Amino acid sequence: MRFGGVVGEDEPDPRLRWSEEARRLPMPIIGLLPQPHLEDWGAIGVGSGTRNGILDSCEASISYTLWRNPDEPDDPANLAALDEQERRAPEMEPPWPRPPWLVEQVRRMRYPTLWECVRTQWSREPGASDAAQTLLVAHVNHVLANRFRHSRVGGDDPPYALSGAVHQRCVESQVPVMVDGTTRNGFRIDTDPHVYGLAVALDAHTVLTAALPRDVLPYLEIAFAVRPA
Numbered sequence: 001m002r003f004g005g006v007v008g009e010d011e012p013d014p015r016l017r018w019s020e021e022a023r024r025l026p027m028p029i030i031g032l033l034p035q036p037h038l039e040d041w042g043a044i045g046v047g048s049g050t051r052n053g054i055l056d057s058c059e060a061s062i063s064y065t066l067w068r069n070p071d072e073p074d075d076p077a078n079l080a081a082l083d084e085q086e087r088r089a090p091e092m093e094p095p096w097p098r099p100p101w102l103v104e105q106v107r108r109m110r111y112p113t114l115w116e117c118v119r120t121q122w123s124r125e126p127g128a129s130d131a132a133q134t135l136l137v138a139h140v141n142h143v144l145a146n147r148f149r150h151s152r153v154g155g156d157d158p159p160y161a162l163s164g165a166v167h168q169r170c171v172e173s174q175v176p177v178m179v180d181g182t183t184r185n186g187f188r189i190d191t192d193p194h195v196y197g198l199a200v201a202l203d204a205h206t207v208l209t210a211a212l213p214r215d216v217l218p219y220l221e222i223a224f225a226v227r228p229a
Contacts, residue, residue: 013101015042022046022060023229027122027206030179031062031227037219038114039065040227041104045116057123057130061116062227065108066216080112115147118210118224120202132207133171133187136199140166140189143211148194166192178223179208198222 022029022044032038040062048058069075098106119139123130144152145162153160170191177186177200186200196217199209208224 009097009099011099018044025058028226029060030120030208030224031118033221033223033225035221036070037067059119059121061119063116064114066112066114079110117212120208122206132199132201135207136187136197136209137166139209140195140197140211143195180225
């Protein structure tokens with residue numbers, strides 16, 4: 001969801017493309033249960049891989065805006081903790097017109113984002129790397145490396161080193177996870193100071209994982225449901 005260069009005023013909203021790509025995937029897209037403190041504004045990340053021209057694996061990640069006080073959008077409590085450069089960025093007006101969807105996305109930079117916090121992953125022929133525990137570890141580390149860079153990633157040049165990465169020994173099993181109103185046996189990572197993780201195998205090919213910042217947990221009902229296409 002980053003855009004480089006000048007985006008024309010008539011540039012179509014990329015959420016239309018993201019939604020269309022998600023509808024073509026061979027599994028349902030799972031998100032957090034709709035709830036007052038979360039806004040699902042169509043931020044879907046889709047990825048896929050092929051083998052011999054046939055879809056071999058795919059995934060869809062959902063991001064949300066968090067509203068600490070959803071009844072009063074202008075409440076300063078809703079604002080994210082930003083540094084000076086981050087605070088100035090949404091206020092900078094370029095000398096060219098922007099499409100409304102981009103203006104909206106810039107405005108959202110002021111508020112906390114649960115970035116790629118829920119992910120649905122599918123594999124045609126699952127192997128060990130597609131197990132729920134393994135995918136959970138990878139998802140939590142992905143969020144730590146990208147959203148907690150200042151505190152958890154060392155060095156200014158790649159390859160970046162993630163400090164205190166989670167691993168398989170951090171994973172608990174037999175943890176109840178609610179999906180579409182049914183409790184399933186899943187997995188949990190509850191050892192990291194910044195991110196809380198859950199995972200569950202939905203069927204032989206599909207795994208749901210979630211990597212949620214700990215500071216937003218008091219505002220969430222941690223339950224999942226199929227997201228409408």
